[in-house]
Amino acid sequence: MAQEVFKRTEKKYLLTKKQYDLLNLRLAEYMKKDKFFESDIMSVYYDTPDYRLIRASLDKPVFKEKVRLRTYGVPTDNSTAFLEYKRKFKGVVYKRRTFMALDDVLRFIDGEEVEENNPQIENELRYAFKIYEDLAPRMLISYHRLAYSGIEDPNLRITFDDMIIYRGYELDLRNGIYGRELLNEGERLMEIKIPNAMPLWLSHILDDLKIYPSSFSKYGKAYTTLMLENKLGGRDQLTADRKARNPKPYKTAI
Numbered sequence: 001m002a003q004e005v006f007k008r009t010e011k012k013y014l015l016t017k018k019q020y021d022l023l024n025l026r027l028a029e030y031m032k033k034d035k036f037f038e039s040d041i042m043s044v045y046y047d048t049p050d051y052r053l054i055r056a057s058l059d060k061p062v063f064k065e066k067v068r069l070r071t072y073g074v075p076t077d078n079s080t081a082f083l084e085y086k087r088k089f090k091g092v093v094y095k096r097r098t099f100m101a102l103d104d105v106l107r108f109i110d111g112e113e114v115e116e117n118n119p120q121i122e123n124e125l126r127y128a129f130k131i132y133e134d135l136a137p138r139m140l141i142s143y144h145r146l147a148y149s150g151i152e153d154p155n156l157r158i159t160f161d162d163m164i165i166y167r168g169y170e171l172d173l174r175n176g177i178y179g180r181e182l183l184n185e186g187e188r189l190m191e192i193k194i195p196n197a198m199p200l201w202l203s204h205i206l207d208d209l210k211i212y213p214s215s216f217s218k219y220g221k222a223y224t225t226l227m228l229e230n231k232l233g234g235r236d237q238l239t240a241d242r243k244a245r246n247p248k249p250y251k252t253a254i
Contacts, residue, residue, distance in 0.1 A: 006094070006095040006096075007092065007093070007094055008092070008093055008155075008193050008195045009091060009194055009196075010093045010191055010192070010193050011192045011213050012189060012190065012191050012213065012215070012216050013190040013191075013192070013206075013212065013213060014183075014187060014188075014190075014214040014216050015160075015189070015190050019209055019210075020188050022209055023205065023209055026209070027148065030152070031149065031151065031158060032150075032151050033147075033148060036072075036147060037146060038144075038145070038147075039144075040072065040073050041070065041072055041143055041144075041145055042070065042073070042075070042140065042141075042177065043068045043069065043140070043141050043142070044068060044140050044171055045066065045137070045138055045140075045141070046067040046068060046069070046129075046135045047067075047132075047135065047136070047138040047139075048134055049136075051138065051223060052132065053065065053066060053067070054066075054220055054223045057219075058220050062089065062090055063087070064088050065088070065128075066084075066085075066086045066087075066219070067083075067085055067128050067129075067132075067135060068084050069083050069084075069105060070082045070084060070097075071102065071173050075102045075173050076102070077101065077102055077174075078101050078102070078103065079102050080101065081099065081100065081173070082097045082099045083098050083105050083108070083125055084096070085124055085128050096121045096124060097121065098117045098121045098125065100114065108125075109129065138168070138171075139166060139171070139222050139223065140166065140168075140170075140179070141164065141165070141166045141219060141222060142163075142164075142165050142166075142177045143161040143162065143165065143189075143218070144161065144163040145160065147160075153199070155195050156192075156194045156199065157192075158190065158191070158192050159190070160189070161188060161190075161191070162187070162188045164181065164183050164189065164218060165179040165181060166180060167179030167180065189216060190211075
């Protein structure tokens with residue numbers, strides 16, 4: 001069964017290609033490929049018409065939250081989809097999610113009755129849609145991920161994301177992966193996820209390679225990029241940057 005409740009510290013690092021290559025060599029002694037090592041992840045971020053959630057998050061408050069719908073690979077109506085309520089308080093991430101067939105999740109969001117998977121979590125999600133007026137899809141972000149877990153501590157997870165693509169139009173996950181690149185060529189976003197303190201060996205490796213934490217947010221970066229372009233009179237994204245669809249499929253990670 002897929003995990004539904006998460007409590008952990010998550011730290012992000014923006015890596016150059018050189019840093020990524022060197023880090024991979026150093027991690028081989030401590031990390032192994034995760035069960036679902038390679039995947040394409042697609043997420044639709046829900047927000048208010050004035051983007052209240054992401055604007056609050058960019059102000060770096062003590063408490064912030066996000067609501068998103070996620071699939072692994074391009075879904076069909078019957079594919080497993082995850083509706084997530086992610087909150088962060090004083091650096092600790094609390095994520096609760098329910099999973100259903102995509103068609104059922106969309107019906108749930110519309111307020112229809114569906115077979116419940118976890119009533120407590122689904123009530124929390126209903127509350128989120130109630131307190132934020134007109135919560136609706138605002139941004140779709142997809143990326144290719146490589147995931148590793150600790151050899152001695154399987155709760156330690158390190159992921160590397162590249163080919164991060166975003167769009168603010170055609171927000172149905174079933175439409176596929178296309179849009180605009182978010183990172184510079186060769187860059188990867190690393191996330192270290194652990195319930196407790198970072199192990200000393202990992203801290204030493206990061207120090208040696210001069211890899212430092214970043215406040216990078218995929219949704220935040222996509223939002224600020226589009227807002228800046230709109231302010232400067234940039235072209236409409238729909239006509240400016242359509243790209244190839246139908247990426248190589250990978251294992252579904254649940």
